[in-house]
Amino acid sequence: MGIHNLAKLIADQAPAAIKEGEMANYFGRKIAIDASMSIYQFLIAVRQNGENLTNDSGETTSHLMGMFYRTIRMIENGIKPVYVFDGKPPQLKSKELEKRLERRTEAEAEKTKAADAGDGEAFDKFARRTVKVTREHNDDCKRLLTLMGVPYVDAPTEAEAQCAALVKQGKVYGVGTEDMDALTFGADVLVRHLTFSETRKMPIREYSLTKALQGLGINFEEFTDLCILLGCDYCDSIKGIGQKRALDLIKQHRNIETILKNIDKKKYAVPDDWAYEQARQLFKVPEILPADATDLKWTEPDEDGLVSYMVKEKGFS
DNA sequence: CGTGTCC
DNA sequence: TCCTCTGGCGCAAGACACG
DNA sequence: TGCGCCCGAGGAC
Numbered sequence A: 001m002g003i004h005n006l007a008k009l010i011a012d013q014a015p016a017a018i019k020e021g022e023m024a025n026y027f028g029r030k031i032a033i034d035a036s037m038s039i040y041q042f043l044i045a046v047r048q049n050g051e052n053l054t055n056d057s058g059e060t061t062s063h064l065m066g067m068f069y070r071t072i073r074m075i076e077n078g079i080k081p082v083y084v085f086d087g088k089p090p091q092l093k094s095k096e097l098e099k100r101l102e103r104r105t106e107a108e109a110e111k112t113k114a115a116d117a118g119d120g121e122a123f124d125k126f127a128r129r130t131v132k133v134t135r136e137h138n139d140d141c142k143r144l145l146t147l148m149g150v151p152y153v154d155a156p157t158e159a160e161a162q163c164a165a166l167v168k169q170g171k172v173y174g175v176g177t178e179d180m181d182a183l184t185f186g187a188d189v190l191v192r193h194l195t196f197s198e199t200r201k202m203p204i205r206e207y208s209l210t211k212a213l214q215g216l217g218i219n220f221e222e223f224t225d226l227c228i229l230l231g232c233d234y235c236d237s238i239k240g241i242g243q244k245r246a247l248d249l250i251k252q253h254r255n256i257e258t259i260l261k262n263i264d265k266k267k268y269a270v271p272d273d274w275a276y277e278q279a280r281q282l283f284k285v286p287e288i289l290p291a292d293a294t295d296l297k298w299t300e301p302d303e304d305g306l307v308s309y310m311v312k313e314k315g316f317s
Numbered sequence B: 001c002g003t004g005t006c007c
Numbered sequence C: 001t002c003c004t005c006t007g008g009c010g011c012a013a014g015a016c017a018c019g
Numbered sequence D: 001t002g003c004g005c006c007c008g009a010g011g012a013c
Helices: A006-013 A035-045 A062-076 A091-117 A120-129 A135-148 A159-168 A209-216 A220-230 A243-253 A256-262 A276-284 A303-313
Strands: A018-021 A030-034 A080-085 A152-154 A174-176 A189-192 A204-208
Touching: A006 A209, A006 A220, A006 A243, A030 A035, A030 A159, A035 A062, A035 A080, A035 A135, A035 A159, A062 A080, A062 A135, A080 A135, A080 A159, A091 A120, A091 A276, A135 A152, A135 A303, A159 A174, A204 A209, A209 A220, A220 A243, A220 A256, A220 A276, A243 A256
Parallel strands: A030 A080, A030 A174, A080 A152, A174 A189
Antiparallel strands: A018 A204, A189 A204
């Protein structure tokens, strides 16, 4: 996920792009959030004895618990969240997704083994690795959000791309995410640690794309190529080229084509059939909804409906 | 601040 | 020698209330 | 799984 070491590179090379603050600074602000990513985190973190929380019927409730409290906290602080759900992943990501499926299958086997051996600790560890966000999880959360009066958007493909689009379209102030590729998709404002600032001792960090570009001394096209060199989900990167060399090369040659013409390919092996051009296209013109296709409205919660859903259906108290 | 509980 | 990347390891990934 | 941290192996200078 994300762009390898991009946060570190910005912190080192363009520190002025990062602003630290607290939740109160976001009062009245609209923030786009990757719903599927949040749900994934909740499913991994909200556990008891190695298993997700469930209601009496055995349905998982960890994701509802997490999303409910987190959303309430944001609203209490005057933040207007809009959740963005993942659509179909782009073709270019299929290799990465295959890898993830393989790892899950492997973890599934290890989990069974640990259960048979009565090793609770190992069971817990591998159970977390088998987590997959399902259609049902998403639908549950959409229902919850509707009842809470919080809008959501179904992205055509990548949620982060759609979040960035909402920023570019002026519909929200920024993207609330840990995933730095929101910047690569062109979101001017990215907010990290938005929700866990008060519980943990981690300040909210706001990244400005404009200031990052200024600090790094490159333009947005060059930034896209830089991100590909650093390592993204869509293609391999060149072994031996990390944050420093990547930035130096971009500053010197301005794009990947020129870099390829100038580097010693014996020292830096370029991946076979390197799909950097397609990756670049995905970042540059991702599939997103046009501005008039999303209507973001925050309304009063349906309290009776919430009680009925959460308490009666899902077993909350 | 660590620990247990939520479902 | 210095710099930079790599690869190893350990850890925690939510939110809250309570003592 | 990803991240921060530390260390060693190379090239870079």
